[in-house]
Amino acid sequence: MAESKRLESTPASGEINRRAFFAKIGLGSLAIAAAGTAGFAYQYLSPNVLYEPSPIVNLGKPEDFALDSVTMDPNAAIYLVHIAEGFFALSAICTHLGCLTAWNQELGMIKCPCHGSEFTRTGVKIAGPAPKPLPWLKTWVSDEGELMVDRSTDIHPLQFLRI
Numbered sequence: 001m002a003e004s005k006r007l008e009s010t011p012a013s014g015e016i017n018r019r020a021f022f023a024k025i026g027l028g029s030l031a032i033a034a035a036g037t038a039g040f041a042y043q044y045l046s047p048n049v050l051y052e053p054s055p056i057v058n059l060g061k062p063e064d065f066a067l068d069s070v071t072m073d074p075n076a077a078i079y080l081v082h083i084a085e086g087f088f089a090l091s092a093i094c095t096h097l098g099c100l101t102a103w104n105q106e107l108g109m110i111k112c113p114c115h116g117s118e119f120t121r122t123g124v125k126i127a128g129p130a131p132k133p134l135p136w137l138k139t140w141v142s143d144e145g146e147l148m149v150d151r152s153t154d155i156h157p158l159q160f161l162r163i
């Protein structure tokens, strides 16, 4: 018995005794708890912000849009329309329940695939449950001569951008 106690208290080289083993387990547990606490503290102190893409869209050079054309940018959910009166941008989001509309070249109208609302290329509602026309969006030409659209700013209809 006395010999086994002596063996336990004096480990051979490369071995650890029970006290050192539990000390290492304790230190490891504290390190894991500290790392977890630091992670939660960082998460708590970081601003809880949703980063959304900019509402400003660069559509490129006006000469890329032929006269009498309706061009949809599906990523920005807008139409860029070029007619004799000038350029303008429309939201492509249906004013009924927010579906993405589509330009129908053959029929010459914008149609909503969800519940059948129809709009002229100037956004005026022709048919369907949509309560309002498609909004016109603020459009301008940048210093570099490119067409810019602000999706977050509605303007009154029939404000054409003449270039």
Ligand code: FES
Binding pocket: 094, 095, 096, 097, 098, 099, 112, 113, 114, 115, 116, 117, 128, 129, 130
């Ligand atoms: S969402 Fe377009 S008609 Fe309903």
